[in-house]
Amino acid sequence: MQVTLMSYNIENMGHLFDKNGVAKHSEKRVSAITETILNSEPYILGIVEASDNIKDHECFVKTSDLASFDFKIAKSSHKRNRQDMMLYYRDPFELVSIDENISFYEDWTEDIDEDSIVELLRFERKPLEVVLKNRKSGHQILIILVSFKSKAVFSVTDIHRYEHLALANRKKLYAQAKKVRERLDMLFDEDPDRAVIVMGDLNDEIGLDHFQKQIGTSAVETITGDIHEPSKILHNTMWYLTKKQKTAQELWTMEYADPIVSNYKKHKAWLDYIFVSPGMLRKDAPIQYIADSGSISEKTDASKLASDHFPVSCKLEIA
Numbered sequence: 366m367q368v369t370l371m372s373y374n375i376e377n378m379g380h381l382f383d384k385n386g387v388a389k390h391s392e393k394r395v396s397a398i399t400e401t402i403l404n405s406e407p408y409i410l411g412i413v414e415a416s417d418n419i420k421d422h423e424c425f426v427k428t429s430d431l432a433s434f435d436f437k438i439a440k441s442s443h444k445r446n447r448q449d450m451m452l453y454y455r456d457p458f459e460l461v462s463i464d465e466n467i468s469f470y471e472d473w474t475e476d477i478d479e480d481s482i483v484e485l486l487r488f489e490r491k492p493l494e495v496v497l498k499n500r501k502s503g504h505q506i507l508i509i510l511v512s513f514k515s516k517a518v519f520s521v522t523d524i525h526r527y528e529h530l531a532l533a534n535r536k537k538l539y540a541q542a543k544k545v546r547e548r549l550d551m552l553f554d555e556d557p558d559r560a561v562i563v564m565g566d567l568n569d570e571i572g573l574d575h576f577q578k579q580i581g582t583s584a585v586e587t588i589t590g591d592i593h594e595p596s597k598i599l600h601n602t603m604w605y606l607t608k609k610q611k612t613a614q615e616l617w618t619m620e621y622a623d624p625i626v627s628n629y630k631k632h633k634a635w636l637d638y639i640f641v642s643p644g645m646l647r648k649d650a651p652i653q654y655i656a657d658s659g660s661i662s663e664k665t666d667a668s669k670l671a672s673d674h675f676p677v678s679c680k681l682e683i684a
Contacts (some may be wrong), residue, residue, distance in 0.1 A: 387428070397533040403430060439463050
């Protein structure tokens with residue numbers, strides 16, 4: 366049986382609802398979001414920038430065209446902030462646990478840039494860990510939904526201050542990716558074949574920009590893994606698209622205005638990802654990633670209205 370997994374950053378989802386349900390001013394956006402999700406027909410949907418009110422999600426899945434999917438909602442009791450993270454799932458998946466190891470993501474101290482100064486590090490939104498199982502076979506999958514620190518500088522007075530804040534943001538990004546990577550190494554040490562998926566908004570692109578070259582690493586490369594431990598390296602489900610001469614979709618999931626120069630042209634960035642654990646690449650894996658199935662949602666009028674991010678998805682084969 367093939368199922369689709371989707372990760373979606375729904376911009377300011379909490380603003381779409383009021384005490385009566387979908388706010389009048391948000392009806393077109395909610396309809397566009399619904400259409401974008403329906404186009405992929407996901408069995409598992411991870412939402413970043415989700416509303417922190419469970420009633421909003423209940424309203425969304427019961428009163429929209431998503432009702433036919435009969436989604437269940439995995440909401441943690443841990444309070445992240447108003448921009449929460451949420452997981453929807455449907456048959457044949459069942460919830461096993463949620464945020465069982467949330468303590469791992471508490472604030473920590475580390476000399477992240479090796480300048481002999483120990484910094485206090487934290488997540489603005491702690492990763493959401495959800496364990497689901499295939500109701501029919503009992504096989505489990507761990508999903509780690511992430512929303513890392515944005516690289517964007519929202520308060521700047523001059524170029525010098527911009528560069529200072531931009532470099533600081535890259536360090537925070539690296540620290541958060543490194544923490545998640547430590548969690549992954551722990552999981553693979555316990556069970557090398559465990560089915561694990563890391564997905565969400567990494568707020569980073571592949572490769573090193575000007576600021577990351579000063580640090581020597583990036584969030585995407587850090588979370589992917591160490592080349593000296595190939596059995597623990599995550600697989601980027603959309604990387605194959607970079608090797609195709611002609612792709613149906615451009616490799617970007619978000620566009621934004623230049624932070625310094627005001628003009629009509631927007632920057633495009635690949636910020637949203639789905640990574641699968643190496644064990645899911647095996648042909649005999651009970652939950653197997655289907656090769657070259659990763660994709661970015663088509664950039665239709667509906668998906669452009671729905672959010673400032675375009676969702677990403679991939680397909681799994683479950684026994």
